[in-house]
Amino acid sequence: MEKDNYILIEKYLNGELNEEEVKDFKSRLKEDATFSEEYTLQKSMNIFLEKDRNQPELESKLQSIGKDFFVEEKNEEEDKVIPINRNKNRNRWLMGLIATVAIAAILVMFNPFQSQDLYQQYASHQPISLTEKSTGNNTATKAETAFNQKDYAVAFENLTIYFQENPQDPKVQLALGISALEIGKTEEAISIFEVIDWGNSALKNYGTWYLALSYLKKKDFEKAKIYLNQVPESEKVLFEKAQSLLKDLK
Numbered sequence: 686m687e688k689d690n691y692i693l694i695e696k697y698l699n700g701e702l703n704e705e706e707v708k709d710f711k712s713r714l715k716e717d718a719t720f721s722e723e724y725t726l727q728k729s730m731n732i733f734l735e736k737d738r739n740q741p742e743l744e745s746k747l748q749s750i751g752k753d754f755f756v757e758e759k760n761e762e763e764d765k766v767i768p769i770n771r772n773k774n775r776n777r778w779l780m781g782l783i784a785t786v787a788i789a790a791i792l793v794m795f796n797p798f799q800s801q802d803l804y805q806q807y808a809s810h811q812p813i814s815l816t817e818k819s820t821g822n823n824t825a826t827k828a829e830t831a832f833n834q835k836d837y838a839v840a841f842e843n844l845t846i847y848f849q850e851n852p853q854d855p856k857v858q859l860a861l862g863i864s865a866l867e868i869g870k871t872e873e874a875i876s877i878f879e880v881i882d883w884g885n886s887a888l889k890n891y892g893t894w895y896l897a898l899s900y901l902k903k904k905d906f907e908k909a910k911i912y913l914n915q916v917p918e919s920e921k922v923l924f925e926k927a928q929s930l931l932k933d934l935k
Contacts, residue, residue, distance in 0.1 A: 694723065807926060815857065828846075841861065855881060882896055894916055897913045910931060913930055
């Protein structure tokens with residue numbers, strides 16, 4: 686893989702590209718098959734490095750594969766096992782190749798992180814602003830700060846209190862649902878998003894979008910697809926995300 690491609694892909698995976706760069710990146714993925722393969726491998730490797738719960742199984746498989754690639758012979762005089770290939774650098778290269786192929790194959794066959802990775806890829810939450818219309822409200826300040834710093838546990842606690850005082854504010858309601866989703870209160874989040882989805886506020890379509898993300902996180906892909914297909918084309922940004930996610934789920 687070329688160094689420039691590696692850096693570019695890493696920036697994309699880390700969300701460091703701007704909107705125009707992301708657009709160019711996705712176009713290149715469609716047009717350049719080699720670049721697309723490099724992206725898939727690098728993305729898989731990143732997932733593997735971040736998630737180590739299958740490490741023992743992986744190590745066992747790598748050891749098994751390694752035995753098939755290296756043959757040993759017996760030196761009767763010294764009674765030692767000597768590798769046929771004495772080129773250490775080549776051995777290291779082969780082991781690296783074996784590990785890469787094995788990891789890629791295992792991730793393709795047993796990829797338990799696909800839905801979680803997709804959720805992380807698409808769950809990009811816009812910051813909220815509550816203090817402008819709640820000057821002097823300490824709960825609002827804490828909720829806003831925590832949410833925008835992605836401290837969703839603290840945000841959920843303070844948004845719950847603040848929402849009781851502002852039950853008609855769909856922005857607060859949406860932020861509360863997002864916080865619940867991020868801290869694992871998925872069913873509670875779904876209930877909140879359903880209310881938004883059924884309503885007529887300006888954030889109605891965001892309720893639909895976040896219902897899709899909620900079911901994606903639950904690995905209920907069929908329900909996720911149902912809500913993704915309900916995101917209207919008039920909501921351009923969400924519609925494009927929904928269509929992209931639908932493709933990734935196929």
